[in-house]
Amino acid sequence: MPGKITRVCFVICLSCFLAACSFAGSLGEDTAHKEKTAKGMKIGVCMSDMTHTTFIEMLDQMHRKADKLGVEIIEFSSDSDPGNMVEGLENFIAAGCDAIIFQNFDQDASEYVVSEAVKKGIIVISYDNYSDAATYVYVADNEKLGFAIGHMAGDWINENLGGRANVAICDYSLINFLNNRADYIEEGIRERAPESKIVARQDAGLLDQGVNFGEILLQAHPDVNVVAGVNDNGVLGVKEAFESAHKTGPSIAMFGCDATEEGIKAIREDSVFRGTVYFDLKQAGEDMFMAAVNAYLGDPGEKRVVTFQMVPIMKDNLDIVK
Incomplete structure (x- = not known):
C-alpha cells in the first residue's frame, strides 16, 4: 500500500512539473514575441x-x-x-x-x-x-513645388531685372513627375513675370547634363540670364558652365530644388545660384x-x-x- 501511494504521488508531482514547464515555455514565447527587435531586418x-x-x-x-x-x-x-x-x-x-x-x-x-x-x-x-x-x-506636391520654384525666379526677375528675362528650364523628362514639375515652373515664372521669355528647355537633371546644357546655352542663347530647374544638381551644372565662361554677376540668377549641401553652399557664397526649395x-x-x-x-x-x-x-x- 505505501508503495502505491508513493507511485501516485510521484505521478502527480511529475504531471505538475511538466505542466509548469509548459506554462513557463509559453510565457517565454510570449516574452520573446513582445521583445522582437529590428536586428536582422x-x-x-x-x-x-x-x-x-x-x-x-x-x-x-x-x-x-x-x-x-x-x-x-x-x-x-x-x-x-x-x-x-x-x-x-x-x-x-x-x-x-x-x-x-x-x-x-x-x-x-x-x-x-x-x-x-x-x-x-x-x-x-x-x-x-x-x-x-x-x-x-x-x-x-509637384504642382505646388513647381510653382514655388517659378515664383522665386519670377519675383527675382521683377526685383532685379525690371520684370524681363530670358529664361532656360532644366527638365528631366525621363521621370514623368519631374517633367510635370518643369511645366509648373514655367507657369510660375509666367504668372509672376509675364514679360519674360522661356528661350530653352532641356533635360538636365544630373550635374554633367547641366554642364552640357550650360555650354549649349552659352552658344545658342548667350542672352540667357535666368535658369530654373527641377532639382539642384542640373542647375548647379549650368552654373559650373557659366562660371567657366565668366558669365556671372548680379544680373544672372539660378534656382533649383532639394536644398542639397552644394546648393546651400552656393547660395551662402553669393554665387549666381540664388534659391532652392527645402524639404529636409x-x-x-x-x-x-x-x-x-x-x-x-x-x-x-x-x-x-x-x-x-x-x-x-x-x-x-x-x-x-x-
Missing part, C-alpha cells in the same frame, strides 16, 4: 541614381539608423529606367527583404510588383510618387526608414500618405536649413 532601397547628391544624403541617414539597430540595407540603382526599377523590386523580393523603399518614378510599371510584394507580407514604401498598392507613400530630405530618408522598421515591429503608424512640407530658400532665410 533586411530593407531594400532603390533610387533612380545612387550617385545623385540628394540620394547619397538620404542613404547616409538611413545607414546611420540601420547601423544602430542592426538592420541590413541592400541598395539598387534603377538608372531612371522603369524596367530596371521593376527588376530591383523583384530582386528585393527574391532576397527575402522585410521592407522595400523605392523611388517610384513610374507607377504604371511598378504597381503590379508592389502589390505582389505586399501580398507576401513585405512593407513597401513608395517615394516620390503615389501608389495604390504600397504600404506607405511619401511624396511632394535627409530627415525624410530617416522617416521612411523608421516607418518601415516600426511597421515591421507591429506599429503601423497613423498616416499612410505623407506629403513633404516645403520652404523656398534664399540668402535671407538660410538659417531654416538644418
Whole structure:
C-alpha cells in the first residue's frame, strides 16, 4: 500500500512539473514575441541614381539608423529606367527583404510588383510618387513645388531685372513627375513675370547634363540670364558652365530644388545660384526608414500618405536649413 501511494504521488508531482514547464515555455514565447527587435531586418532601397547628391544624403541617414539597430540595407540603382526599377523590386523580393523603399518614378510599371510584394507580407514604401498598392507613400506636391520654384525666379526677375528675362528650364523628362514639375515652373515664372521669355528647355537633371546644357546655352542663347530647374544638381551644372565662361554677376540668377549641401553652399557664397526649395530630405530618408522598421515591429503608424512640407530658400532665410 505505501508503495502505491508513493507511485501516485510521484505521478502527480511529475504531471505538475511538466505542466509548469509548459506554462513557463509559453510565457517565454510570449516574452520573446513582445521583445522582437529590428536586428536582422533586411530593407531594400532603390533610387533612380545612387550617385545623385540628394540620394547619397538620404542613404547616409538611413545607414546611420540601420547601423544602430542592426538592420541590413541592400541598395539598387534603377538608372531612371522603369524596367530596371521593376527588376530591383523583384530582386528585393527574391532576397527575402522585410521592407522595400523605392523611388517610384513610374507607377504604371511598378504597381503590379508592389502589390505582389505586399501580398507576401513585405512593407513597401513608395517615394516620390503615389501608389495604390504600397504600404506607405511619401511624396511632394509637384504642382505646388513647381510653382514655388517659378515664383522665386519670377519675383527675382521683377526685383532685379525690371520684370524681363530670358529664361532656360532644366527638365528631366525621363521621370514623368519631374517633367510635370518643369511645366509648373514655367507657369510660375509666367504668372509672376509675364514679360519674360522661356528661350530653352532641356533635360538636365544630373550635374554633367547641366554642364552640357550650360555650354549649349552659352552658344545658342548667350542672352540667357535666368535658369530654373527641377532639382539642384542640373542647375548647379549650368552654373559650373557659366562660371567657366565668366558669365556671372548680379544680373544672372539660378534656382533649383532639394536644398542639397552644394546648393546651400552656393547660395551662402553669393554665387549666381540664388534659391532652392527645402524639404529636409535627409530627415525624410530617416522617416521612411523608421516607418518601415516600426511597421515591421507591429506599429503601423497613423498616416499612410505623407506629403513633404516645403520652404523656398534664399540668402535671407538660410538659417531654416538644418
